[in-house]
Amino acid sequence: MTVSVYVPFLVTVVLAVLAPRLARRFAPHPAAWALAGGALVTALGWLGSLALLAFTGLAQIPEVAEEGRWSVTALRADDPVYLTVSAVATVTLLASLTGLAVAAVRQVRHLLWARRECARLPGDLELAVLDDASPHAFALPGAPGRIVVSHGMLRCLGDAEREALLAHERAHLRGRHHLFQTAWRLTAAACPLLRPLAETGGFVLERWADEEAAAHLGDRTVVARAVGRAALASAKAPARASLAATGGAVPQRVRALLAPPPPRRALPLVAGAALLAVSCASLAEAASDSEHMIEGAQFAACVTALKDTGAPIPPPGHGPCCHPPGDHDGPGRHSR
Amino acid sequence: MHDRKIDETGEATGRRARGELESGVLAALWAASEPLTARQVQERLPGDLAYTTVLTILSRLHDKGTLVRHRAGRGYAYAPVRDEASDTAQRMHTLLERGSDREAVLARFVSELSEEDEQLLQRLLGEHDGGPADEGP
Structure with missing residues (x-):
């Protein structure tokens, strides 16, 4: 419990630092899955550890102890967690859960809006063209999802590039990339340390769709040109006031497409999986430790209660104290 | 039973491919600044699609009300229906x-x-x- 409960936090930090760097150099399809799986497991580990730490603090509140029939004194003697740590964990846990709930409501609302919008778009074709001269193109998830492109965007692309754009957006819809986005958004809301994973995830999805378009057309350069030209055309359109530098995502995509396809390496995936396994194992150990601690404290409470009545004290696991006694009044209330 | 399953997946793939072709044709027409004949559309689509395939897609899109057409020579020239006010x-x-x-x-x-x-x-x-x-x- 002393160390193992903190391991998931450590894993979260390691993952938040390393995963984004690795994922950008990796084949995007497995990278997206690894980032999504990693984020989900890490976020659960984060919440689990916080919950355990919070619980060890809450268990020392006399009213809680009475309810669970365990001895606060025994727990304190056994418990290596400082109350301050426990209090901080409780506050963080509440903040995490609130963040998660807010993000979940928002995400569901947005997805429902997108689905409604898909149905409202004119026509029943896969492609909906907006009669708008400024260049826009995006995939709108729904049932079925739609590709939305403005005629301004179509006019600034060549014939093959237009096909590349369609293949790219189609890849987003077919791969259900909005579900990956949802996973990253929710995990980042629950654990802000995972935000870099969400940002990298967005980039990796674009790379995934780029690679799929390149495979569909059998030509990486055409996709690179389509991305580059669309971005340059968008840059010429009147810019929005709130725009900041976006860290060069488009040049990175173009560069990746002009280079040979990225390798599929297994080692980072195996290492990541091992890290997550360690996190899960530690959490399980911490949980079982705290269960033992509670059992010990229940035993102590029971023994104290028996002492009060003057009965002989049995060894652990034997006699009336192997189960919490039901007919005593508040046996865990007193300390020695 | 097994055969029907294959047919169904084949049909689904066919429908999907048709959807993709429709998108390509519609995008080509929107990208052009003037109405295009079936031959011109065929030239602007990647791969070597049969002329009759392009013609079929064009008339289907016209039937759906996505395209307008007018006589051009012996055939038709097609243009997307614009809806600026939409x-x-x-x-x-x-x-x-x-x-x-x-x-x-x-x-x-x-x-x-x-x-x-x-x-x-x-x-x-x-x-x-x-x-x-x-x-x-």
């Missing part, structure tokens, strides 16, 4: 220009460029195709 275009335009947190669910084709990005991109593309568009509408 509230969808307006709504989307406002959403994208003003920005909104709903944007989060859209997978946009390109993100915005900083000025350095723009120069870098010009260089990357310039290095690679050695000049401006060699193909275009």
Whole structure:
């Protein structure tokens, strides 16, 4: 419990630092899955550890102890967690859960809006063209999802590039990339340390769709040109006031497409999986430790209660104290 | 039973391919500045599609009311039905220009460029195709 409960936090930090760097150099399809799986497991580990730490603090509140029939004194003697740590964990846990709930409501609302919008778009074709001269193109998830492109965007692309754009957006819809986005958004809301994973995830999805378009057309350069030209055309359109530098995502995509396809390496995936396994194992150990601690404290409470009545004290696991006694009044209330 | 399953997947693939072709044809017509004949559309689509396939798609899109056509020589020239006044275009335009947190669910084709990005991109593309568009509408 002393160390193992903190391991998931450590894993979260390691993952938040390393995963984004690795994922950008990796084949995007497995990278997206690894980032999504990693984020989900890490976020659960984060919440689990916080919950355990919070619980060890809450268990020392006399009213809680009475309810669970365990001895606060025994727990304190056994418990290596400082109350301050426990209090901080409780506050963080509440903040995490609130963040998660807010993000979940928002995400569901947005997805429902997108689905409604898909149905409202004119026509029943896969492609909906907006009669708008400024260049826009995006995939709108729904049932079925739609590709939305403005005629301004179509006019600034060549014939093959237009096909590349369609293949790219189609890849987003077919791969259900909005579900990956949802996973990253929710995990980042629950654990802000995972935000870099969400940002990298967005980039990796674009790379995934780029690679799929390149495979569909059998030509990486055409996709690179389509991305580059669309971005340059968008840059010429009147810019929005709130725009900041976006860290060069488009040049990175173009560069990746002009280079040979990225390798599929297994080692980072195996290492990541091992890290997550360690996190899960530690959490399980911490949980079982705290269960033992509670059992010990229940035993102590029971023994104290028996002492009060003057009965002989049995060894652990034997006699009336192997189960919490039901007919005593508040046996865990007193300390020695 | 087994055969029917194969047929069904075949049909699904066919429907999907037809959907993709329709998108390609519609995009080509929107990209052009004037109405196009079936032959012209065929030239602008990648791969070697049969002329009759293009013709079938064009007349289906016309039947659906997505395209308008007028006589051109022995055949028809097709153009997309424009709807500048449509509230969808307006709504989307406002959403994208003003920005909104709903944007989060859209997978946009390109993100915005900083000025350095723009120069870098010009260089990357310039290095690679050695000049401006060699193909275009």
